[in-house]
Amino acid sequence: MEEYRAWIILGCVAAFFAMCIAVGLWAMRKTKSASDFFMAGRDLGFIVTAVAVFSSTMSGFGFVGGPGLVYQMGMSSAWMIVCTGLSYTVCFFLLAKRLRILAEVRESISLPDAVQARYGSRLAGFLTAVAILLGVLGYLGTQILAMATVMQQVLAGVLPVEISLPVCAFISVGLLVFYCVTGGIIASVYTDLAQGLIMMIAALLVFFAVIASVEGGFAGMSETILQDDKGAMSPWGTKGMFGALSWYFVFSLGIAGQPHVITKFMMSRKVEDARYTLPVTVFGFATTALLWLGIGLAMRALVLQGKHPSLEQADGAAAAFLQSYAHPLLAGVVFAGLFAAIMSTADSFLNIGAAAIVHDIPRAIRKRSLKHELFWARVATVAIACVATVFALYSGDLVALLGAFGWGTFAAALVPTVAIGFNWKRATPTAACVAIASSLIINFGLKVSGVEVPYSIDSGAIALLVSLTLFLTISFLSPPPKLDSDIEAVLDF
Amino acid sequence: MTKLPAILLATLAALWGVLLYTVFSPDEHYPGAATHPEQSEMHVAGAAAAFDAEMIVPGAIAGVLVIAVYLLCLLLGAGKNGASLTFVGVVAASSCLVVGSFLAMTFSFDDYVGDPSPQLVGGFPIPTAWMVFGVWMSPVVFLAVYVAGFRRWVMTEDDRKRLEALIAARQPCSETGS
Numbered sequence: 001m002e003e004y005r006a007w008i009i010l011g012c013v014a015a016f017f018a019m020c021i022a023v024g025l026w027a028m029r030k031t032k033s034a035s036d037f038f039m040a041g042r043d044l045g046f047i048v049t050a051v052a053v054f055s056s057t058m059s060g061f062g063f064v065g066g067p068g069l070v071y072q073m074g075m076s077s078a079w080m081i082v083c084t085g086l087s088y089t090v091c092f093f094l095l096a097k098r099l100r101i102l103a104e105v106r107e108s109i110s111l112p113d114a115v116q117a118r119y120g121s122r123l124a125g126f127l128t129a130v131a132i133l134l135g136v137l138g139y140l141g142t143q144i145l146a147m148a149t150v151m152q153q154v155l156a157g158v159l160p161v162e163i164s165l166p167v168c169a170f171i172s173v174g175l176l177v178f179y180c181v182t183g184g185i186i187a188s189v190y191t192d193l194a195q196g197l198i199m200m201i202a203a204l205l206v207f208f209a210v211i212a213s214v215e216g217g218f219a220g221m222s223e224t225i226l227q228d229d230k231g232a233m234s235p236w237g238t239k240g241m242f243g244a245l246s247w248y249f250v251f252s253l254g255i256a257g258q259p260h261v262i263t264k265f266m267m268s269r270k271v272e273d274a275r276y277t278l279p280v281t282v283f284g285f286a287t288t289a290l291l292w293l294g295i296g297l298a299m300r301a302l303v304l305q306g307k308h309p310s311l312e313q314a315d316g317a318a319a320a321f322l323q324s325y326a327h328p329l330l331a332g333v334v335f336a337g338l339f340a341a342i343m344s345t346a347d348s349f350l351n352i353g354a355a356a357i358v359h360d361i362p363r364a365i366r367k368r369s370l371k372h373e374l375f376w377a378r379v380a381t382v383a384i385a386c387v388a389t390v391f392a393l394y395s396g397d398l399v400a401l402l403g404a405f406g407w408g409t410f411a412a413a414l415v416p417t418v419a420i421g422f423n424w425k426r427a428t429p430t431a432a433c434v435a436i437a438s439s440l441i442i443n444f445g446l447k448v449s450g451v452e453v454p455y456s457i458d459s460g461a462i463a464l465l466v467s468l469t470l471f472l473t474i475s476f477l478s479p480p481p482k483l484d485s486d487i488e489a490v491l492d493f
Numbered sequence: 494m495t496k497l498p499a500i501l502l503a504t505l506a507a508l509w510g511v512l513l514y515t516v517f518s519p520d521e522h523y524p525g526a527a528t529h530p531e532q533s534e535m536h537v538a539g540a541a542a543a544f545d546a547e548m549i550v551p552g553a554i555a556g557v558l559v560i561a562v563y564l565l566c567l568l569l570g571a572g573k574n575g576a577s578l579t580f581v582g583v584v585a586a587s588s589c590l591v592v593g594s595f596l597a598m599t600f601s602f603d604d605y606v607g608d609p610s611p612q613l614v615g616g617f618p619i620p621t622a623w624m625v626f627g628v629w630m631s632p633v634v635f636l637a638v639y640v641a642g643f644r645r646w647v648m649t650e651d652d653r654k655r656l657e658a659l660i661a662a663r664q665p666c667s668e669t670g671s
Contacts, residue, residue, distance in 0.1 A: 073536050085632030090563050105663045220614030231538020235624040238526040238536040241545040241552040251558045275643040314534040424567045454516045472502040475504030
């Protein structure tokens with residue numbers, strides 16, 4: 001990489017980091033209680049909520065892993081994007097109103113809090129918190145590893161010596177922890193706002209660069225790819241029909257089980273904001289997804305045409321494109337966008353992880369929260385970040401295992417328990433506990449044992465299918481639960 | 494609306510049926526993706542594409558069932574406000590667009606696999622164009638239903654009044670939950 005290009009990229013990334021620090025300091029003055037720290041005082045406007053929802057969904061995986069998957073498998077991973085219009089709408093119908101109402105009626109400050117209130121079961125709340133904490137460690141670990149790797153690439157272009165991965169992790173996690181500790185979820189969502197906007201701008205600009213990079217634009221890419229392998233350019237890609245459909249299933253319905261996404265519904269200023277939050281969310285996600293598809297297809301076509309050398313790793317598709325085909329300033333914006341994508345997800349995970357440790361698990365075990373909850377929330381945020389960093393750097397395959405296990409586990413554990421259970425009075429606490437436990441067992445079991453599901457079907461989809469079936473069946477077979485009158489009223493909305 | 498969870502369970506059972514039928518079909522040996530002969534980081538579908546074309550009917554049924562699961566969840570989420578015939582009619586009409594796009598994509602895949610020089614529409618082969626411009630774009634009608642029908646089907650004036658009454662009589666979580 002030319003040195004001036006590297007300096008421009010570093011400048012953009014440094015400007016982005018400075019913005020995160022400024023937001024952290026500003027948010028610190030607004031964070032006076034645990035409710036502010038975890039729920040932003042339930043005072044977020046619809047634009048902030050919408051951008052926080054989509055930018056938490058589109059993690060570093062979308063900006064790095066997404067183009068890599070398209071490069072590797074053709075159109076298969078497009079199913080993770082294609083589902084968004086329907087999935088966000090279904091998610092809003094299921095949860096945006098009821099979660100917000102429940103949060104206000106019961107003054108819940110986390111998802112396990114809401115689950116405990118809905119089912120009147122401390123075990124259900126505890127299991128939700130445990131599932132969240134396990135997923136958080138894995139997800140956060142992979143995000144930290146991604147941040148450190150990108151930081152190392154950025155610094156390699158300007159420094160004469162290579163900076164080690166642990167040092168890069170220390171720098172990037174230090175920044176993340178600074179604004180998460182000082183400003184809690186308020187800092188998180190307002191940095192998400194800036195991060196989401198950067199991601200959208202970056203994705204739009206890259207999309208035009210993509211079209212210009214291959215002769216004939218998308219038609220040129222399609223012709224090159226399908227001449228090499230028709231299946232790759234078909235709707236199923238190389239994963240095949242059932243594999244692609246399993247992604248459609250787990251990624252579309254699964255959004256309603258992602259705690260870092262749906263918790264945002266509890267933070268909006270008023271229920272009616274959901275009306276405007278949904279279109280902004282869908283538009284934002286669809287825009288950023290252009291980068292995912294565009295870079296992946298362009299790099300596959302360019303390599304097949306012999307115009308670009310073969311990639312050593314599929315995940316290098318985005319970086320290779322930016323370094324070779326994008327204007328340095330655009331590359332700088334996209335690298336900042338990449339940090340934005342990673343951090344906007346990581347900060348949400350830090351926050352819900354801290355809530356699980358200082359609020360949800362103590363409440364489930366001791367029936368009450370910790371004293372000085374705000375102080376302990378800040379301590380827990382630092383502790384989780386440290387554990388996740390060590391875990392990411394030194395646990396080997398375990399972090400990748402937990403990271404991969406994140407989306408499917410959340411989907412299988414929380415779609416029945418939260419998305420269905422908050423819309424169906426007949427759902428029982430036993431069914432909720434079984435759904436959560438089964439999701440953990442199936443996801444971990446399949447990953448650890450290395451069992452391949454036939455037809456490349458995603459193991460998360462199987463876990464979701466099992467947990468939904470168990471949840472509905474057990475609820476039907478159990479006696480109807482007795483609900484508190486206010487919970488019954490919430491479910492009547 | 495009270496029957497929706499039972500219908501959802503039946504739909505999931507049907508999905509299980511299709512999956513088990515596919516996995517345990519004795520004559521089918523799915524070839525799976527292979528590594529590209531020249532690019533180690535790329536996969537190719539190869540013979541798996543032709544296999545998918547042969548399994549198009551179970552695939553189409555599975556896809557329609559998956560969409561049915563979403564739509565049932567959407568109706569479940571709409572709750573009592575969504576019990577009106579108008580809402581169900583609007584959702585049913587919108588569903589036809591999504592399901593229609595999905596089926597058009599699925600069945601055009603069969604022709605695509607057999608066609609030596611596939612035609613491109615909007616920069617993509619026909620089945621992929623159905624996916625991008627049909628399956629991806631068509632759910633925008635549901636989004637429109639949510640936005641345009643918010644006051645009628647999501648949060649009505651009556652809901653607002655009930656919520657205000659509920660908040661006035663609320664019970665803080667520290668005093669409740671077992």
